[in-house]
Amino acid sequence: MNGFYSGRSNEHSTESVCPVCLATLPAKLMRRREDSEEIVLLCRVCPQHGVFEEVVWRGEPALAQWHRPKSPASNLSRQTAAGKGCPRDCGRCPGHAQHACTVLLEITQSCNLRCPVCFADAGNGDPRHVPLDLLLEQLAWIREQAGPVVLQLSGGEPMLHPRLPELVEAACRLFPAVQLNTNGIALAGETGKGAAFAESLARTGLSWVFLQFDGTKDEIFTALRGRPLLRQKLQAVANCKAAGLPVVLVPTVVRGVNDQDLGALLRLALSLAPAVRGVHLQPMTRSGRNAFADDGATLTLPEVLAELCVQSGGMVKKEHAAPPGCEHERCSFHCRYFLTRKGELVPLRESSACCGPVAGTADFPSGHEADAAGRESLGRTCCPMPPRSSCCAASGDREDVERAVDVILRSWRGDAGSTADCECAGLNDFDRFIAEARAQSFSLTCMAFQDARTVDLERLRGCCVHVFSPPARLIPFCSYNLTSTEGVPLYRKKRV
Amino acid sequence: MSTADLRDTDAEGWVCVTCGTALERRSVDITYMASVFKVELPRCPKCGFTLIPPELALGRMLEAEKILEDK
Structure with missing residues (x-):
């Protein structure tokens, strides 16, 4: 796992632009503490316009608990060629990693x-x-x-x-x-x-x-x-x-x-x-x-x-x-x-309920029971966190x-426009x-x-x-x- | 929690290949992502082997799974 997410490193290299001239610049996400809160700053330096630091994440959940990696998309149609560099080739260029939803x-x-x-x-x-x-x-x-x-x-x-x-x-x-x-x-x-x-x-x-x-x-x-x-x-x-x-x-x-x-x-x-x-x-x-x-x-x-x-x-x-x-x-x-x-x-x-082994189970609140069962019932007692990344x-x-x-x-x-039919006689739980x-x-x-x-x-x-x-x-x-x-x-x- | 009948699933004629016992309609708890669904399905009274018919697996069960799954 990337050291930034595991907490081993407080920096993560990425790229950004100069807010003034939009020139592409190397950038870093920097983790800091400010007033007892964790913040993440996006930092870069434009040779012409100076230093820019912007808070992009503040508080809980911390980024270390907010990880959902993806592999780059395959079979993605490309409409533009790489040339000027990101983000000037958009359209989509060969560097783009995700389909459109x-x-x-x-x-x-x-x-x-x-x-x-x-x-x-x-x-x-x-x-x-x-x-x-x-x-x-x-x-x-x-x-x-x-x-x-x-x-x-x-x-x-x-x-x-x-x-x-x-x-x-x-x-x-x-x-x-x-x-x-x-x-x-x-x-x-x-x-x-x-x-x-x-x-x-x-x-x-x-x-x-x-x-x-x-x-x-x-x-x-x-x-x-x-x-x-x-x-x-x-x-x-x-x-x-x-x-x-x-x-x-x-x-x-x-x-x-x-x-x-x-x-x-x-x-x-x-x-x-x-x-x-x-x-x-x-x-x-x-x-x-x-x-x-x-x-x-x-x-x-x-x-x-x-x-x-x-x-x-x-x-x-x-x-x-x-x-x-x-x-x-x-x-x-x-x-x-x-x-x-x-x-x-x-x-x-x-979010903590991942696809791992179920530590306990709870009944789906069906029909009239839904209100009474309320919070105690649905999708809760799953595995604590880690397997999500895989x-x-x-x-x-x-x-x-x-x-x-x-x-x-x-x-x-x-x-x-409709409401759930609670007169579900004859239906099973799936229905x-x-x-x-x-x-x-x-x-x-x-x-x-x-x-x-x-x-x-x-x-x-x-x-x-x-x-x-x-x-x-x-x-x-x-x-x-x-x-x-x-x-x-x-x-x-x-x-x- | 009421248990409702999945009427299109008939136990008749099915035999557990391990135990050689005829399957019987029983209430079964199906667990997915910490939600439990009760349905009546053909089940081996000895070993608990349960027959999930394709129409359930590819129909309502699949739809419930999609609802529970994440974007």
């Missing part, structure tokens, strides 16, 4: 908000929509190159595209899941327009709505989106629920703005389940329109998890969180739960990514378990995107979230959005 397609530059934190720098009055004919060609190319991935339609605000329903229908014929990344304003439209829009999207086969939803107070929306939006967001969820469209709430998390509202947001999401399938937290990055400030507002993964544990009153525990099997281990955590009828979260598994390692091969896509589908599409898992699962996930200050090229090469870049590139999300602290993007076209 999700591909983003930006269908418009138009937006009905102008969020101060927009990494896409959208909503600058650019009215362009990508024509449907061209989008259909792009869909076919993505399917051919990336395989059966989750397709995310994004923008700008994709709901402003006039041909959206036709596009979603076409995408659903090609991909196992189509996710709409939206601010939800169109779904909350007055005089029934929002409800009608939700119904028309449900008819297209759209898998779920990835709904920008930053908190439970209007002042949070005003800070991050420029105006109060809580009422509209709740209306959008209600309209999706009525239409049978699953919803995932997606907050941008900013220290000092909504990091103390995460518990309230989780409780709100649970009250809206099972129509709301989960919360997908995204700590703010400094990219796009938001590239300039450096005020320590970005939270690391353990900090988000710690806030969730405290603010949920113990409902969320650190042991529930597991490192990802698809994207790089330092890029996200996920907690998967059953939601009982009393509104309690029961972990489907804990038995849970992902190879990065196509079948592992397909499994990851399958997990995403089960988590976020589920069986929205009962499957029915409840479909209807009552709830996911709590957090994705730590990278920016020019935090980008670690080792993580970038392990990325499985790719953006389609015309005419024929698949660029890792954080590379595509990388923007220097002077506002110069690496890949996105500069818009004034």
